[in-house]
Amino acid sequence: xxxxxxxxxxxxxxSKASHSFHSRSQVALSHVVHTTNxxxxxxxxxxxxxxxxSKQAVAKREAKLRPLSGAAADSSRALQQLRDMxxxxxxxxxxxxxxxxxxxxxxxxxxxxxIREKVAIAQENWPAAIATLTTQPHIExxxxxxxxxxxxxxxxxxxxxxxxxxxxxxLSESSGVSIEELRPHLFLLRDEDATAHLxxxxxxxxxxxxxxxxxxAQVKSVFETCQKVDGFGRHLNGLFKAAVTAGKRVRSETKIxxxxxxxxxxxxxxxxxxxxxxxxxxxxxxxxxAGKMSRLLVKHLASxxxxxxxxxxxxxxxxxxxxxxxxxxxMEIGLMDxxxxxxEESDVIFVASGSETLILEKHHLEAMAKASDKVGGxxxxxxxxxxxxxxxxxxxxxxxxxxxxxxxxEVVAKNKGAREKAAQEARSMLQQEQASFxxxxxxxxxxxxxxxxxxxxxxxxxxxxxxxxxxxxxxEGLTKKQIRAMEDLSRGIVNKLLHGPMQSMRxxxxxxxxxxxxxxxxxxxxxxxxxxxxxxxxxxxxAKDLSRRR
Numbered sequence: 066x067x068x069x070x071x072x073x074x075x076x077x078x079x080s081k082a083s084h085s086f087h088s089r090s091q092v093a094l095s096h097v098v099h100t101t102n103x104x105x106x107x108x109x110x111x112x113x114x115x116x117x118x119s120k121q122a123v124a125k126r127e128a129k130l131r132p133l134s135g136a137a138a139d140s141s142r143a144l145q146q147l148r149d150m151x152x153x154x155x156x157x158x159x160x161x162x163x164x165x166x167x168x169x170x171x172x173x174x175x176x177x178x179x180i181r182e183k184v185a186i187a188q189e190n191w192p193a194a195i196a197t198l199t200t201q202p203h204i205e206x207x208x209x210x211x212x213x214x215x216x217x218x219x220x221x222x223x224x225x226x227x228x229x230x231x232x233x234x235x236l237s238e239s240s241g242v243s244i245e246e247l248r249p250h251l252f253l254l255r256d257e258d259a260t261a262h263l264x265x266x267x268x269x270x271x272x273x274x275x276x277x278x279x280x281x282a283q284v285k286s287v288f289e290t291c292q293k294v295d296g297f298g299r300h301l302n303g304l305f306k307a308a309v310t311a312g313k314r315v316r317s318e319t320k321i322x323x324x325x326x327x328x329x330x331x332x333x334x335x336x337x338x339x340x341x342x343x344x345x346x347x348x349x350x351x352x353x354x355a356g357k358m359s360r361l362l363v364k365h366l367a368s369x370x371x372x373x374x375x376x377x378x379x380x381x382x383x384x385x386x387x388x389x390x391x392x393x394x395x396m397e398i399g400l401m402d403x404x405x406x407x408x409e410e411s412d413v414i415f416v417a418s419g420s421e422t423l424i425l426e427k428h429h430l431e432a433m434a435k436a437s438d439k440v441g442g443x444x445x446x447x448x449x450x451x452x453x454x455x456x457x458x459x460x461x462x463x464x465x466x467x468x469x470x471x472x473x474x475e476v477v478a479k480n481k482g483a484r485e486k487a488a489q490e491a492r493s494m495l496q497q498e499q500a501s502f503x504x505x506x507x508x509x510x511x512x513x514x515x516x517x518x519x520x521x522x523x524x525x526x527x528x529x530x531x532x533x534x535x536x537x538x539x540x541e542g543l544t545k546k547q548i549r550a551m552e553d554l555s556r557g558i559v560n561k562l563l564h565g566p567m568q569s570m571r572x573x574x575x576x577x578x579x580x581x582x583x584x585x586x587x588x589x590x591x592x593x594x595x596x597x598x599x600x601x602x603x604x605x606x607x608a609k610d611l612s613r614r615r
Contacts, residue, residue: 206301
């Protein structure tokens, strides 16, 4: 999508999600003004017109073989003028003709964990966040994607500028982080760029660890969690469904997931790199938490022949389930009230709990005896929780060092090159998946026109019915059966007349060519029947008034 951003000292980069807003003199995102080369529907119309022009070129060549009447020539010229008028009208209509898709957020590529942890929202709170977002005047639909590496808001906005301003204000208020502090780390995308970004995220192409599989499950969680949320409407439902489909296809048809590492396995790899002997057998291992990330940790530790460990959790049943799933691992389990004593007895500590606050701080580690000599007397903590569960000030202690998710870049760099070829194949697939989604979204444009056409037809039918009844002596002079017969007759005529136009505006969005033709038909009908929203609003009130009088 060709687009430019106009502001004082702020630059939007809609074509690359990983780019952020960097500026010394930042201004509100609401001051960003995007101008495009026409809406999606406008481009569709231009494509269709190009096809028509090709057909006309063929027709001109054929015309040399037969005489052309003056009337036919006039009709041809009139038809071409109609098409030209359509393209011009659509271009002038601009992008305000329909709602826009907006993605606003921050990720590990643009923002440190110290800020990401403040804006993070737990999965059980996503519905409440969506409900609050959609109370904003210019936000129609909303979705939240919050993981350890990213926080992203996807919305359908009535107005781009106003919608972005409301998103920015909401994000600042809900996180307690000032707009000035957030702004340098935010990325902003709209329409096709927002769609492309979510598809890349779901496919693992935007992950810290290229090809990571966990992000697809997280995108799927958004789709499933928000199904019964009112603010998760038709457009975002379709978008996240397309993202899940794209993510699955990339992983099944490319080798991007072969040898790929998740955040958990990257942490296991980093820990091995940091141990003086590069061997887990020389260290005592503790895992804090028994959720999905801990399960992946156990799996990858076991694959590296680390078969002795202790796991702590808030409740025993989940820890016991984890223990049962890995019978080959000598796993000791316990509750969180053993945390400090267990840490003191461990050399390598992986923290992946769901706590919203710090559970290990500097003063806790200071009071502990040093780690074993086999690991150099240094206790190493790998905190892959967001929000963080281990205080950053732990690094001020000589006998302890904490690593967080931002420190995984070292492992990522080692593994990225091997999967770059698969990533290139994935990008081609994502383009195909995006084209399918955009065609489906384009097909939704006809829905308001269909409704307006039916509304106008019903208003005309109701008026003519009223005139006819008056000519026949009024309602008092007719039986209910006669009035019902007239109603059925008039509705039958209207329905048969509308059948053709209605069919010409229906498309399931699976074929881009069909969608283009549908949009051309839609714009033609809007002009022929004067189906502007303002005009139809007057018809609706008129129809209601007639119903009250009858």
